Amino acid sequence: MGRRVAVFSLGGTIAMTGGPAGGVVPTLTAADLVAAVPALATTGVTLDVHDFRRLPGASLGFDDLLALVTAAGREVAGGADGVVVTQGTDTIEETSYALDLLWPYDAPLVVTGAMRNPTLAGADGPANLLAAVTVAAAPASRRIGCLVVLGDEIHAARWVRKTHTTAPAAFRSPDIGPVGLVAEGRARVLARPARHPLDLQVRDPGAVRTAVLPVVLGDDGATLRRAGSGLDGLVVAGFGVGHVPAATVAVLGELAAGMPVVLASRVGAGPVLTATYGFPGSESDLLSRGLVAAGTLDCYKARVLLHLLLAAGADRDRIATAFGTIGAGEVAGD
Structure with a gap:
């Protein structure tokens, strides 16, 4: 047939x-x-x-x-x-x-x-x-x-x-x-990426508000604070491997205390690191303040995953687990 x-x-x-x-x-x-x-x-x-x-x-x-x-x-x-x-x-x-x-x-x-x-x-x-x-x-x-x-x-x-x-x-x-x-x-x-379909019931994605916000040169966090006040979840697109200006750290920590904040990179390729740098605004500093690492997901795909998880009612722990698994980016057989 x-x-x-x-x-x-x-x-x-x-x-x-x-x-x-x-x-x-x-x-x-x-x-x-x-x-x-x-x-x-x-x-x-x-x-x-x-x-x-x-x-x-x-x-x-x-x-x-x-x-x-x-x-x-x-x-x-x-x-x-x-x-x-x-x-x-x-x-x-x-x-x-x-x-x-x-x-x-x-x-x-x-x-x-x-x-x-x-x-x-x-x-x-x-x-x-x-x-x-x-x-x-x-x-x-x-x-x-x-x-x-x-x-x-x-x-x-x-x-x-x-x-x-x-x-x-x-x-x-x-x-x-x-x-x-x-x-x-x-x-x-020629290659078979590992599959990670969401085992969750996505209900009303239109009722969820998420955004991608990049940090920029000289950023003082004021834009992050204003934008974050109306969101259910945020992806912050950091410099390089996941760094932000020191002046934004306190704001991001406050936001992460009230909603899921995912740390991605604005570069578009390569992973967000977790434990290489240790200065204020480094990836390890931000993760210690409650942000969730996007892994190898770029900032836009990280926002898609975050939005669907929130629309399915996932809590922060479930969101962190999902990013830990999906963000690893393995291919089948790894």
Whole structure:
């Protein structure tokens, strides 16, 4: 029996055409996207298309993702071998990681999009959709959660980042690189990240307020104090391996006494350390004041994890345990 893949379109550049007021806007349906790729008919994969949202990537939210997981889960329960999600690239590094944490199934969930809209020469959407379907249909893609496929590279949602505003090859996984590739119509999975789906019931993510706040040169903590007063949880993006100006230390300690505060790095690659430096504002100083280390999670993915944990009612101890496990960043078999 042939493979079956469900395709959910959420909008984004891949689905954009010229709008009445100038500029491009999301107008194409899931069926339109599939029809633009004749080669899909030669793969032997049956496609079930779903026009799920028609939004720019920047307007997607956690509620959209929860609804998507529910709908995609029904497709898998009904026999789909995998799921493809097309969306705007603006938020793929965050949405894909949220989906990875929320997706409990063995079937692959593959996110793709486009850097060049269909009105431009060299639009990359059709090739990316073909590659994504190939990956979603491949048995080798099972049991590794959510994957991001663009430019014939397979990235783990856990690691991938958008690293350029306009370049076609905008997506990279700075710490480990791609976990696979598509070549000659075949998905080749070369590494298998360990899975950590949340074993928690996420209730109302819209009721939770979290933020990422970077420290900056000359920071005195006033912005942190003002912003933190209206939050349920905070990710502070520190310098380097997790350092902040000494003037912010007392504020961060006060905030951590009242809500979960996660210490990440604003660098975008590499781990937050825990016990190397000892000066005021160092990583060891901040952790002793109750902050939680993000490990190898960058600040944006750390915020996604924190937000979902809080929306599931996790307390500080459960949050610290989750970051200790997930932030380690191991691959399967380690």
